[in-house]
Amino acid sequence: MEHDIADPLAAGQRKRVVVTGAGGQLGRALLESFPGARGLTRADWDVTFPPPGGLAADLVLHAAAWTDVDGAESDPQGAAAVNVGGVQHAAELGVPLVTWSSDYVFDGTKREPYVESDGPSPLGAYGRTKLHGEGAAGELARVVRTSWLFGPTSKNFLLTMLRLGAERDEVAVVDDQRGSPTYVGHLADSTHQVLELPPGVYHVAAAGDCTWADFAEAIFEDAGLATRVRRISSAEFGAPAPRPAYSVLRSEKGAPELPHWREGLHECLRRLGAAASSPG
Ligand SMILES: NC(=O)c1ccc[n+]([C@@H]2O[C@H](COP(=O)([O-])OP(=O)(O)OC[C@H]3O[C@@H](n4cnc5c(N)ncnc54)[C@H](OP(=O)(O)O)[C@@H]3O)[C@@H](O)[C@H]2O)c1
Numbered sequence: 534m535e536h537d538i539a540d541p542l543a544a545g546q547r548k549r550v551v552v553t554g555a556g557g558q559l560g561r562a563l564l565e566s567f568p569g570a571r572g573l574t575r576a577d578w579d580v581t582f583p584p585p586g587g588l589a590a591d592l593v594l595h596a597a598a599w600t601d602v603d604g605a606e607s608d609p610q611g612a613a614a615v616n617v618g619g620v621q622h623a624a625e626l627g628v629p630l631v632t633w634s635s636d637y638v639f640d641g642t643k644r645e646p647y648v649e650s651d652g653p654s655p656l657g658a659y660g661r662t663k664l665h666g667e668g669a670a671g672e673l674a675r676v677v678r679t680s681w682l683f684g685p686t687s688k689n690f691l692l693t694m695l696r697l698g699a700e701r702d703e704v705a706v707v708d709d710q711r712g713s714p715t716y717v718g719h720l721a722d723s724t725h726q727v728l729e730l731p732p733g734v735y736h737v738a739a740a741g742d743c744t745w746a747d748f749a750e751a752i753f754e755d756a757g758l759a760t761r762v763r764r765i766s767s768a769e770f771g772a773p774a775p776r777p778a779y780s781v782l783r784s785e786k787g788a789p790e791l792p793h794w795r796e797g798l799h800e801c802l803r804r805l806g807a808a809a810s811s812p813g
Contacts (some may be wrong), residue, residue: 539613550571550591550593551570553578553597555572558682559684559721560596561684561717562582562708562720563594564720564723566725571648578597580597580618581597583622584622584625584626592728593628593629593631594631594712595630595633597619597623597661598616599612599614599659602659602772602776606659606773609661612659616662620669623670624669624670630675632670632674634664634676634679635666635679635680636680636780637656637657637776637780638667639653639655640654640656641710641778648736649786650785651736657721658774674732675732675733675735676735677737677788678737679696680713680780681712681714681738681748683797684718698752698758702760702762704749704761705765705769705770707745707766709766711780712738712781713743713782714794715738716794716796716800719739720737725787729786735788736784737784740784740792740794741793741794744764751760751795752798756808772797
């Protein structure tokens with residue numbers, strides 16, 4: 534197989550891998566998937582500033598990001614400082630870079646999966662910052678667009694549903710947005726394959742798709758919770774930021790294919806010791 538010579542991993546050299554956003558859900562999963570990598574939290578490097586002097590890296594896995602979609606509407610400049618400025622600073626290290634972007638760069642008017650050649654048209658401030666961040670990533674970057682991340686740590690929909698499910702008989706969940714909930718463990722592991730592809734933009738998300746309400750029902754079912762899901766519209770939910778009604782991502786460029794979201798859910802619940810069938 535032909536490898537990008539700019540990628541020292543492909544050349545089989547020992548390399549210093551740096552993971553930013555190391556306290557986030559993807560950052561933690563990357564540290565598991567790349568044993569020996571050096572994880573940097575915000576305290577180590579606030580990415581709105583240039584990289585700390587003397588930071589040695591052969592590969593940067595840039596998982597630091599502003600991910601508060603609603604918060605970006607009220608502070609777009611703060612979001613841009615992290616999602617555009619942060620990516621630019623990571624690129625300044627001048628080594629191969631992987632950075633993650635979002636399905637929210639699309640407006641959701643399509644009704645079949647978005648591929649890499651589809652034109653982005655973000656609906657909200659978060660999506661705009663992620664799109665501009667893609668542009669700031671530079672020529673050595675692999676930009677991985679992904680969707681609806683969940684994992685055993687940090688803040689995410691799965692952990693919110695487990696908490697609400699333990700407290701309530703019924704939870705109201707949006708049923709008019711469709712996407713692919715992606716397990717961070719699967720996404721992190723796929724980065725090894727992404728590194729074998731040339732720099733560029735790639736779509737990497739779980740197989741299958743569903744609405745948030747479908748996802749919530751699957752979570753309750755697999756966690757053995759009796760909580761009911763009341764299906765509501767985005768308008769009824771009333772989140773400050775608009776979100777695409779449809780944002781399923783697939784690759785037309787040979788990006789890695791991930792397991793089905795339901796498999797990711799099983800794996801994550803097992804990990805949390807929360808699966809209905811789990812002995813733990
Ligand atoms: N979450 C999703 O559903 C989703 C969907 C599509 C794409 N993505 C993209 O996937 C990537 C990973 O997301 P994630 O879900 O792992 O996010 P996450 O759990 O929110 O983690 C983001 C991390 O970035 C750190 N961070 C924020 N501002 C920083 C700064 N100025 N300097 C240094 N670190 C900073 C945060 O630290 P603090 O804890 O200190 O704030 C946090 O540890 C992001 O690029 C995101 O845009 C996410």
